[in-house]
Amino acid sequence: MSNTPIVYVVDDDVGVRKALSFLLVSAGLNVRLYDSAKSFLDEVQDPGRCCIVTDVRMPGVDGLEFIRRLHSRGLNVPVVVMTGHADIPLAVEAMKAGAIDFLEKPFREDRFLEVVRFALVCDEKSVRKNQELLRTQARLQSLSQRERQVLDGLVAGKANKMIAHELNISIRTVEIHRSNVMSKMEAKSLSELIRMALFLEVATGN
Incomplete structure (x- = not known):
């Protein structure tokens, strides 16, 4: 798998997916789009270096349950949730479950890219920490x-x-x-x- 980080956009709204994809690609980032949390979970076994941007409200598996299922698989990747004003309590709940940040719609493009880049940096640090842990464990053994x-x-x-x-x-x-x-x-x-x-x-x- 490539070491180039990927931004996964998981949203049931095709218009949102296209708009965010255009913005991320324009910023030089690699993007993969999914129309539901289930489709992501069914297809992606090893997301690699990445972050996930998802809506907190989606049919079927919502953003909160999505995060829980990721963690149950041992996929502790940075997740950014998007929310409408009325759903802020749910977004806070998602952060308690492990989301790294949330964006209230409508959000500025520069703010969105700032949060995504921060999430990718956090993932890189997490990857390095895991690699260091494995090396240290091997030495200990x-x-x-x-x-x-x-x-x-x-x-x-x-x-x-x-x-x-x-x-x-x-x-x-x-x-x-x-x-x-x-x-x-x-x-x-x-x-x-x-x-x-x-x-x-x-x-x-x-």
Whole structure:
């Protein structure tokens, strides 16, 4: 799949789809159009780098349910919902469900493009974070059981002497394991090693 980001416009109004498509293409962005949330969900398995622009009110699967179904599939992509004035409470509900922003109709073209570009930047950051998480997890899995125990001790703020005592090994052995951990995790300093471990804890909820 291409690394070029895509803006998916999901709206049952053909006029809205065409107008937004023209605007986005004129701004140099790649666009794909869908007339319903169901058609998107049926066709798109891996949306890649993207953001989704959708109406909060659509027949069948509305914008709020669309977001929930995306999340249930593990597709945590940035979603921008469009709404009429009377539907602002529903748009707020959509943001609570995970939408990144909402646009109240009628909206200015420059405001629309600003929100879309922000959503694409957020997705890029999310992709990079996921890639970093996978790399860090792979390094962590390369540690032996004893090296992992030493790492846990370091993250807990324990000195080598205390770790050695708790694991019933020599301080020199702790130092060797610590050096191996630093090398395998590709950490240049103890602080960087601890940041990696804490990043994993927060990202995985462990």
